[in-house]
Amino acid sequence: MNQARLASIGLPLAVGVVFLALWQFLVTWLDVPRFLVPSPTVIAATLVEDWSLLWTSLLFTLKITFLAFAAAVVLGTLVAFVFVQSRLIETAFFPYAVLLQVTPIVAIAPLIIIWIKHPTAALVVCATLVALFPIISNTTLGLRSVSPGLLNLFRMNKATRTQELVRLRVPSAAPYFFGGLRISSGLALIGAVVAEFVAGTGGTSAGLAYQILQAGFQLNIPRLFAALLMITLTGVALFMGMVLLSKWALGGWHESELVQER
Amino acid sequence: MTIVEIRAADKVFANGTRALAPVDLGIGPGEFITLLGPSGCGKSTLLKMIANLLEPSSGTLRWWGGGFDHVGTEGKKLVFVFQDATLMPWASVRGNVRLPLDLAGVERAAADERVNQALALVGLSKFDAAYPRQLSGGMQMRASIARALVTDPNLLLMDEPFGALDEFTRNKLDQDLLELWQKKNLSVVFVTHSIYEAVFLSTRVVVMAARPGRVIEQVVVDEPYPRDERFRVSQKFAEYARRMQELLAHANTLGEPAH
Numbered sequence: 346m347n348q349a350r351l352a353s354i355g356l357p358l359a360v361g362v363v364f365l366a367l368w369q370f371l372v373t374w375l376d377v378p379r380f381l382v383p384s385p386t387v388i389a390a391t392l393v394e395d396w397s398l399l400w401t402s403l404l405f406t407l408k409i410t411f412l413a414f415a416a417a418v419v420l421g422t423l424v425a426f427v428f429v430q431s432r433l434i435e436t437a438f439f440p441y442a443v444l445l446q447v448t449p450i451v452a453i454a455p456l457i458i459i460w461i462k463h464p465t466a467a468l469v470v471c472a473t474l475v476a477l478f479p480i481i482s483n484t485t486l487g488l489r490s491v492s493p494g495l496l497n498l499f500r501m502n503k504a505t506r507t508q509e510l511v512r513l514r515v516p517s518a519a520p521y522f523f524g525g526l527r528i529s530s531g532l533a534l535i536g537a538v539v540a541e542f543v544a545g546t547g548g549t550s551a552g553l554a555y556q557i558l559q560a561g562f563q564l565n566i567p568r569l570f571a572a573l574l575m576i577t578l579t580g581v582a583l584f585m586g587m588v589l590l591s592k593w594a595l596g597g598w599h600e601s602e603l604v605q606e607r
Numbered sequence: 608m609t610i611v612e613i614r615a616a617d618k619v620f621a622n623g624t625r626a627l628a629p630v631d632l633g634i635g636p637g638e639f640i641t642l643l644g645p646s647g648c649g650k651s652t653l654l655k656m657i658a659n660l661l662e663p664s665s666g667t668l669r670w671w672g673g674g675f676d677h678v679g680t681e682g683k684k685l686v687f688v689f690q691d692a693t694l695m696p697w698a699s700v701r702g703n704v705r706l707p708l709d710l711a712g713v714e715r716a717a718a719d720e721r722v723n724q725a726l727a728l729v730g731l732s733k734f735d736a737a738y739p740r741q742l743s744g745g746m747q748m749r750a751s752i753a754r755a756l757v758t759d760p761n762l763l764l765m766d767e768p769f770g771a772l773d774e775f776t777r778n779k780l781d782q783d784l785l786e787l788w789q790k791k792n793l794s795v796v797f798v799t800h801s802i803y804e805a806v807f808l809s810t811r812v813v814v815m816a817a818r819p820g821r822v823i824e825q826v827v828v829d830e831p832y833p834r835d836e837r838f839r840v841s842q843k844f845a846e847y848a849r850r851m852q853e854l855l856a857h858a859n860t861l862g863e864p865a866h
Contacts, residue, residue, distance in 0.1 A: 494693035497660060501687055502710045503679065512709070516697045598696045598738050 383567040388574065391567040399556065399568075403575050406537055406552035409465070410583070413472030414533040418526070420473070421480025428481075429488040429514070446478040450536055454543040468540045468552075475536030479528040487521025488514045520599050523591040530583040538576060608672060609633045610762055610794050611657055616666035618652050626652045628821040629666055632813065634762075634796060639788055641809040642798045643851065645859070649820025650798045651766055657796060658687045658764050686755040688765040692747035694739040694754075700726070701735040704754045711758075725753040728787060745776040752784075756791065763788075763795045769804070781807055782835070789832060802855075806847045807839060814851060816858030823858045826850060 365385045371377075372384040379387055392399065424442070428435040454471045461467035491514055499509050541554035553572045560569035595602045611634040618627040627649035634640055634657075642650040655661040656668060659675045668675075671683045678685055686707075694703045704725055708718035726732045729749040739747055748768055755763060769777040781804060788795055799805055805812045812826045828847055830838060838844055 492693070494689050494691065495695060497687075497689070498693055498706075499710070501658065501660070502707050504710045508710055512706075513695075516695065519697070598740060 380564050380566045383570055387567050388570045391571045392574070395568055395571065399553070399572060399575060402551060402553045402556045402572070403579070406534075406541065406554065406576070407579065409468045409472055409537040409540070409552065410534045410579075412469045413476055413536060414530055416469065416473040417476035417480050417529055417533060421477050421525075421529075422484055422522075424481050425484035425488055426510075428485045435485070442478060442481050445474060446482075450475050450539050451543065454540050458540075458544050464544065468537060468544060471540035471543075472533050472536030475539070476529045476533040479525045479532065480522075483521045483525030483528075484518060487518030490521065491517045520595055520601060523587070523594060526590065527584060527587040530587050531580055534576070534580050534583060608636070610636055610671060611796075612667075612669040612672075613653075613657070614667045614669075616653075616656060616663035616668055618649070618656065618661065619664045625819045627656075628819045630822050632822070632825075634794060636794055637792065639785075639795045639797065639808055639810045641805040641812045642796065642815060643800070643802065643805040643812050643855075644815030644820075645800060645817055645855065647817035647820060648815040649817075650815050652820065653815075654687075654764055654766055654796060654798050658685065660687070682761060684758055684760040685762040685764065686758060686760040688751055688755050688763065688768045690767045690770060692739070692744075692751040694747060694750060696739050699736050699738055700731060700742070700750050700753075703739070703750055704735075704757055706754060707758045721757050721759075722753075725757040728756060728790075729753045729783070744772050745780065748772065748780065752787075756787070759791075761794060763793050765795065765797045767798050767800070770799075777804070778836075778839075784808070785832065785834060802848050802851045803839070805851065806844055807834060812851065814854045814858075816855065823854055826854075 369384050369386060372382055377384075383391070424438075428439065450471055453474070457471050457474075458464075458467045461470060495513055495517075496509075499513055504512070537552070538554040541552045542558060545555040545558045553576050556572045557569050557576075560566070560572065592602055611632075613630055613632040615629040615631060616627075617625075617629040619625050630649075630653060632653075642653060644650050652661060656663055659668075659678070670678050670685070677683060694700075695706070698706075701719070701722055705718050705722045708721060713721075722735070723732070726735055729752050731746065731749050731753060734742065734746065734750075739750070742750065751768070769780050772780070784795075785808060787793070797805075797808060806828060809828050812828060814823045814826060815821065816823050826847070830843060
């Protein structure tokens with residue numbers, strides 16, 4: 346393992362360890378009560394103790410997240426393709442796609458939960474709405490960002506529209522698409538958590554966000570932190586997953602994945 | 608028969624720029640024609656009209672005695688080599704060179720065979736699995752030329768293809784291009800702003816000037832092939848070069864707006 350790789354893993358790890366050590370030290374030294382700020386050791390103990398509860402909750406949240414992410418990718422890509430086929434449609438509908446981006450999900454989630462009877466479906470819809478825009482935006486941009494020289498080349502060779510789409514536009518769009526995936530995966534998780542929060546006030550969900558709410562009400566702060574930690578780690582894992590996917594897809598040729606020779 | 612017949616073709620762009628004054632030009636089979644001139648003389652515009660990438664604002668172009676729709680059939684194939692290699696960065700050299708055949712639906716095995724031949728012609732046989740990023744500028748250009756040759760064209764249009772390369776690579780590629788031209792019985796229209804390149808390569812040089820873009824004169828380079836470095840340093844070469852130089856300088860002063 347070369348120096349760069351070692352540094353990229355070792356340095357953040359070192360920061361984390363120092364941070365945890367400091368936290369542990371301060372909480373113990375200042376004698377902060379565990380229902381205010383639990384120490385890392387207390388959180389770890391809670392994780393072990395409440396593992397079965399937290400694990401099932403995690404699975405529930407993950408289910409919503411993945412379903413929403415998948416729906417966002419499929420739907421977003423379809424919309425992007427439609428936009429690219431017709432400038433007219435794009436001009437007409439893009440502002441509404443932007444609306445998706447700027448409307449706070451906290452405000453519409455209650456509506457959706459009332460409208461859609463099935464609780465899981467309602468949560469998935471909320472999370473999909475949050476995760477959708479980056480896919481649409483990035484994929485459309487990518488499909489349009491074709492090198493004019495290559496486009497001329499294809500036209501000169503009398504390529505059909507399908508050939509142009511599959512052999513030129515899709516590979517050209519790939520870097521942008523994977524960039525969108527990185528953003529969207531995290532947003533799917535956020536959307537799932539926020540939706541659960543809103544639904545949780547009705548006491549019908551069983552995900553990690555619900556556990557956080559409940560723990561809050563019961564002043565079980567260590568459990569709250571434990572659940573929070575799991576959500577955070579999930580977000581990081583999702584992002585890393587997308588990074589690996591990017592590397593696999595673009596590794597051979599795109600500037601973003603190349604290692605600089607020194 | 609004349610391969611390309613250009614009659615009084617000119618180009619005015621949408622914003623009012625007069626890119627090219629009316630041009631009369633004929634390109635015969637087996638010729639190596641160079642369009643030589645400074646920036647803004649309309650040489651790239653003229654080349655793109657020959658490639659049907661641009662339409663003339665007035666005047667006509669005819670290819671093999673007919674319109675552009677029958678271009679592409681056997682014996683009437685035309686290819687364009689761009690100023691930069693224009694390779695697909697996500698595909699290997701083989702994938703790039705094979706593209707025209709893939710688009711035409713040629714069966715994979717037959718296509719790969721033709722790719723091998725094309726790569727051999729440009730000296731890239733060992734690099735078929737490499738990606739464009741891994742190649743030098745000269746090699747990328749060779750790959751681009753291989754792609755042009757893989758369809759067995761009759762007319763090769765080249766828009767300052769060696770402009771971005773260093774002089775050694777450029778001279779080498781000039782030489783290789785002449786060999787290809789003779790071997791494959793091509794007709795070539797080559798755009799450049801280098802007088803030396805024009806004299807070295809061509810059977811006929813079309814000298815152009817800017818402001819407005821126009822053809823000044825056509826100079827026949829009456830020197831036998833194969834041509835090599837000895838021609839480059841010969842007396843005749845220098846005379847041709849001086850002739851072009853004078854034509855271009857004279858046209859520049861004529862074209863200057865009075866202050």
